[in-house]
Amino acid sequence: MSSPFTDLDRPPLSERSLERALVTPGSLWSRVEVRAETASTNADVAAAAAQGLPEGLVVVAERQTAGRGRRDRQWTSPPRAGLTLSVLLRPGQADRERDWSALAPGAFAWLPLLAGVALREAVERVAEVEAALKWPNDLLVGGGKCAGILAEVSGDAVVIGIGLNVTTRPEELPETTGLPPTSLRIAGAEVTDRDPLLKALLRNLASWYAGWRDVGGDAEMSGLLAAYRRGCATIGQQVRVMLPDGRELIGEATEVDGAGQLIVRTADGALHRVSAGDVLHVR
Numbered sequence: 001m002s003s004p005f006t007d008l009d010r011p012p013l014s015e016r017s018l019e020r021a022l023v024t025p026g027s028l029w030s031r032v033e034v035r036a037e038t039a040s041t042n043a044d045v046a047a048a049a050a051q052g053l054p055e056g057l058v059v060v061a062e063r064q065t066a067g068r069g070r071r072d073r074q075w076t077s078p079p080r081a082g083l084t085l086s087v088l089l090r091p092g093q094a095d096r097e098r099d100w101s102a103l104a105p106g107a108f109a110w111l112p113l114l115a116g117v118a119l120r121e122a123v124e125r126v127a128e129v130e131a132a133l134k135w136p137n138d139l140l141v142g143g144g145k146c147a148g149i150l151a152e153v154s155g156d157a158v159v160i161g162i163g164l165n166v167t168t169r170p171e172e173l174p175e176t177t178g179l180p181p182t183s184l185r186i187a188g189a190e191v192t193d194r195d196p197l198l199k200a201l202l203r204n205l206a207s208w209y210a211g212w213r214d215v216g217g218d219a220e221m222s223g224l225l226a227a228y229r230r231g232c233a234t235i236g237q238q239v240r241v242m243l244p245d246g247r248e249l250i251g252e253a254t255e256v257d258g259a260g261q262l263i264v265r266t267a268d269g270a271l272h273r274v275s276a277g278d279v280l281h282v283r
Contacts, residue, residue, distance in 0.1 A: 064163075108158050220258050
């Protein structure tokens with residue numbers, strides 16, 4: 001394992017500082033763990049969920065050796081070059097103290113989109129770069145993929161994993177056949193300090209989640225639907241959608257609906273609601 005001081009441009013995160021700032025009375029976050037190395041933060045948090053831990057756990061890895069994206073794609077990043085984290089939420093459980101009712105599993109589909117809104121706001125405010133969301137789980141900066149989000153459901157728990165490239169250099173980016181990868185540094189971000197980026201992300205995530213739970217998971221009433229539509233680069237694009245069953249859908253992405261589905265109008269004028277799939281923006 002490399003020393004956290006071998007690359008002084010990439011200082012380590014402080015677990016104590018993060019807990020002091022984020023684990024406060026009334027906060028959603030109950031525990032923040034920073035691990036020097038782990039195989040997968042999503043796997044770590046899923047294991048904690050299986051053991052019955054309440055929502056609010058955050059696990060951050062300085063280096064992840066077996067990170068995954070959607071469809072089990074590998075997510076790689078040099079040590080301390082990005083933010084790699086997972087959080088534990090339990091939207092399927094009622095919370096009497098906060099007056100939150102338990103939500104039906106159908107509402108859980110909004111959580112990766114909610115995380116995307118929180119991430120986009122944090123990046124634009126702290127790093128001072130323009131960012132956009134590619135439905136359903138990517139953050140675009142400067143025309144490239146800068147972050148990915150993976151949500152996994154286990155009973156009443158949802159584990160949300162986020163990987164953001166921060167100081168990754170061009171030669172460190174993985175080869176890909178899809179959207180070209182990038183990082184905040186490559187995109188000319190004003191700030192690439194991971195500490196304020198992570199704090200802003202988690203505060204935004206907690207705020208959006210609380211607002212969404214306050215209204216029973218209604219994305220429109222909470223303002224989440226409008227915020228996602230404002231930041232979504234997919235809306236209005238010609239797209240090719242690879243559906244989970246192997247079929248392909250080509251048309252114009254016209255909007256994201258109240259259930260978080262992408263609506264695609266094909267050449268024959270038919271409207272298709274897509275709840276899952278890989279989307280390619282067709283230039």
